[in-house]
Each structure stands twice: as structure tokens, then as C-alpha cells.
Amino acid sequence: MGGHMKVRWCWAAVTVTALVLTAAQPAGAAVATAAKKLDVPWGLSFLPDKSALVTERSGRILSIKGTTVTQVGKVAVEPGSESGLLGIAVSPNYNTDKYVYVYHSTDEDNRISRMKLGGTPEPLVTGIPLASVQVGGRLAFGPDGFLYASTGDATNGDDAQDTKTLGGKILRMTKDGKPAPGNPFGNLVYSYGHRNVQGFAWDGQKRMYASELGQQDLDELNRIESGKNYGWPECEGPCSNPKYTKPLLTWPTDQASPSGVAIYKNSIYVAALRGERMWKVPLNANGSVGKPTAVFKGTYGRLRTAVAGPDGKLWITTTNRDGNGGTVRKDDDKVFRTDG
Incomplete structure (x- = not known):
């Protein structure tokens, strides 16, 4: 990695100088706790009845209806520093197929499975690198x-x-886990050159945006397009080589280390x-x-x-119990809702 550090450092200096970072509290934002005392809530999706499903990294799937929290599923996992039960997505045809993903x-890989709540996961994509x-x-x-699914490089930058x-x-697939028609490389891959994407969302024009965890200099917000190369491990932040797609924004890693992304009220929330x-990005x-x-x-x-929830609120989860340096607060971890 030493050969990459010089490039990243030069661009980090330019980018940080150019980007003025500000901080403020949301003016008049109403906040309500939806769930508390959870065990590292990670993924969040919504059923057609507008109730929420949230995953805990240790393997539970919980239902949140109002402030009532009920376990509705369990997935056997091997939790680690960042691994375990992570993302969840409700089928667009849930009313008929009852699937969640x-x-x-x-103990051997990361994978994408589908299941019916209370049932056993059916693996669709296996062999995603484990670390x-x-x-x-x-x-x-x-x-x-x-x-769509985001995968990390599992500490092997060459894979990216x-x-x-x-x-x-970033992978793109059918509901059966097969490559989606039109994928640029004929397989599951939609975009590449990523270190560790933990969040993405689409705007009203169907444009995709994703967060990217950097190594030690710069985190990124990217516009994701089919077949594009986002540069890792050749560069962290903007790349001088035009074959790599430059990020829309970067942050020093101590100000971000970004995870989930939502588009809400004409802003990207990271x-x-x-x-x-x-981070609220207009x-x-x-x-x-x-x-x-x-x-x-x-x-x-x-x-x-x-x-962005079906109730018009922005839903957010904390992750202070994940063992990665957070200070545990009263009633952590939480799921809360806000209007901005």
C-alpha cells in the first residue's frame, strides 16, 4: 500500500482545502424514539403496512410498529468487528411473495439470502469475501x-x-439472485473500485448515490453509474487518472466514516x-x-x-454498541425518527 499513499496524500490536501465543512444542529427538528436498547441495529426496511424491519448484527430481525418491538426472524451468523446480520430489503412484491432479503x-463467506419472516434463509449469492x-x-x-448490494474488499484491495x-x-441482481439484464460485465457486478460501501440511495430522477469508507485520509460520496471504476486501491478520494470516477464530495475520515445514505427533502443524508x-448534503x-x-x-x-420512511420521516439508527469506539449512551442502541 505504500505506493498508493503518496497519491492519496496529495489529493487529500487539495480536496480538504477546497471543501469548507460546517456544523449545526437541525433547526426545530422533531425527534421521536421508535426503539431502544437494541443490539447494534444495522439494516432497516419497511413492509407494505409501513411497519419497519430492523436487523441486529447478532442475528435478530425485529418489527417496529409504533413503539412496539417484536422479534419476527432470526438468522444464524458469525458476527465480527463489522460482520454479522447487516442489510435487509423487503421485496417489492411482498404482498404476494412474502420475501425479505x-x-x-x-463462517466461510458473506452472502445474500431471501426468507419469509420466521423462516430459514435461502442463499441466493454466496462467496462474497469474508473478513x-x-x-x-x-x-x-x-x-x-x-x-442492489454493496460489498467491501475484505482487506484485499486487488479484488476491488x-x-x-x-x-x-456494488452488485445488481434479479429477485432470484441472478445477474440483472444490462449489467456491464455480464455478471452481478454493477460498479467496481470500491473499498467499503455501506450506504446508497436514489433520487427522484433515479440517480444513485453511495457513501465510501476511506482508509485513513478521505471518505467519499459518489454518484454511481453502471460500469464505472471508483478507483480503490489506486487512489483514496479524487484520482488524477481520468479512468477513475471522481467523488462528488470527500471528508477527512475523522469527520465521517460514512455508512447509511438516504435522500430526504432534496438533500442526501449520510x-x-x-x-x-x-451529514446533510443539498x-x-x-x-x-x-x-x-x-x-x-x-x-x-x-x-x-x-x-426515508413511508411516514414522511427520516429513520436513523445508532451503533454505539458495535465495539468500534463509540460511547454507549442511555438506552442505546436506538432507532429514532426525525423530520429533518
């Missing part, structure tokens, strides 16, 4: 009806540049782990972004997930 760690860190884990159905592997990628805040009509503002800075600690 989960991203989870076994204790850098394992991605986000799942969501896109506006095209296909399932190899379009024949599943590590360091949940920050090490930064212990939510989203312009043409897909460009404005200057980010930090909200909830230090209020709730490490933030893992952000999802």
Missing part, C-alpha cells in the same frame, strides 16, 4: 425493480479492481460513524451537490443507517 456473514472488517452489507431494491470477483463492488453526526436538480452541513453532531454518537 438479508446480507449476512457465515472482520470492510465487508459492505447494504441491500436495497432500486427504482428499476432490481436488488477485478470485475470477476464480488469484493469491493450517517457518520467515527464522525458521530449526520442535492441540486441536475444531480450536483452543495456544501454539506453536520446535524446531530455528537448528539447520538455513531450513526449507522438512514432511510
Whole structure:
């Protein structure tokens, strides 16, 4: 990795100088706790009745209806520093097929499975590289009806540049786990050159945005497009080589370490782990972004997930019990709702 450090450091200096970072609390935002005393809530999705499903990294799937929390599923996992039961996505046809999809760690790989609540997971995609860190884990159905998943490089940066592997990628697939029609490389791979994507979302124009955890210099917010190479491990942050796609925004890693992403009220919300805040990034009509503002800075600690809920609220999970440096607060970990 020593050969890459010089490139990343030069670009980090330019980017940080150019980007003015501000911090503020959300003005007049109403906040309500939906669930508390959870065990590292990670993934969050919604059923057609607008109730929430949340995963705990240790393997439970919980239902949140109002403030009533009930266990509705269990997945056997091998939890590690960042691994375990991670993302969850509800089928767009849930009323007829009753499927939910989960991203989870076994003792040999990370995999994507589907299941009916209370049932046994059916593996669809296996062999996603396993490690204790850098394992991605986000799942969501896109506006095209296909399932998207983010994977980490599992500490092997070479995988990120190899379009024949599943590590360091964003994947796009059918509801049966097969490559989606039109995928750029004829397999599951949609975009590559990623170190560790833990969040993505789409705007009203069906444009996809994703967060990217950097190594030690810069974290990223990227616009994701089919077949594009996002540069890892050749560069962290903007790359001088034009074959790599440059990020829309970068942050120093101590101000972000980004995870979940939501698009809510014309802004991109990026949940920050090490930064212990939510970054609110104005989203312009043409897909460009404005200057980010930090909200909830230090209020709730490490933030893992952000999802725009069917109730018109922004749903957020904390992750202070994940063993990665957070200070556990009263009633952690929480799921809370806010209007901005």
C-alpha cells in the first residue's frame, strides 16, 4: 500500500482545502424514539403496512410498529468487528411473495439470502469475501425493480479492481439472485473500485448515490453509474487518472466514516460513524451537490443507517454498541425518527 499513499496524500490536501465543512444542529427538528436498547441495529426496511424491519448484527430481525418491538426472524451468523446480520430489503412484491432479503456473514463467506419472516434463509449469492472488517452489507431494491448490494474488499484491495470477483463492488441482481439484464460485465457486478460501501440511495430522477469508507485520509460520496471504476486501491478520494470516477464530495475520515445514505427533502443524508453526526448534503436538480452541513453532531454518537420512511420521516439508527469506539449512551442502541 505504500505506493498508493503518496497519491492519496496529495489529493487529500487539495480536496480538504477546497471543501469548507460546517456544523449545526437541525433547526426545530422533531425527534421521536421508535426503539431502544437494541443490539447494534444495522439494516432497516419497511413492509407494505409501513411497519419497519430492523436487523441486529447478532442475528435478530425485529418489527417496529409504533413503539412496539417484536422479534419476527432470526438468522444464524458469525458476527465480527463489522460482520454479522447487516442489510435487509423487503421485496417489492411482498404482498404476494412474502420475501425479505438479508446480507449476512457465515463462517466461510458473506452472502445474500431471501426468507419469509420466521423462516430459514435461502442463499441466493454466496462467496462474497469474508473478513472482520470492510465487508459492505447494504441491500436495497432500486427504482428499476432490481436488488442492489454493496460489498467491501475484505482487506484485499486487488479484488476491488477485478470485475470477476464480488469484493469491493456494488452488485445488481434479479429477485432470484441472478445477474440483472444490462449489467456491464455480464455478471452481478454493477460498479467496481470500491473499498467499503455501506450506504446508497436514489433520487427522484433515479440517480444513485453511495457513501465510501476511506482508509485513513478521505471518505467519499459518489454518484454511481453502471460500469464505472471508483478507483480503490489506486487512489483514496479524487484520482488524477481520468479512468477513475471522481467523488462528488470527500471528508477527512475523522469527520465521517460514512455508512447509511438516504435522500430526504432534496438533500442526501449520510450517517457518520467515527464522525458521530449526520451529514446533510443539498442535492441540486441536475444531480450536483452543495456544501454539506453536520446535524446531530455528537448528539447520538455513531450513526449507522438512514432511510426515508413511508411516514414522511427520516429513520436513523445508532451503533454505539458495535465495539468500534463509540460511547454507549442511555438506552442505546436506538432507532429514532426525525423530520429533518
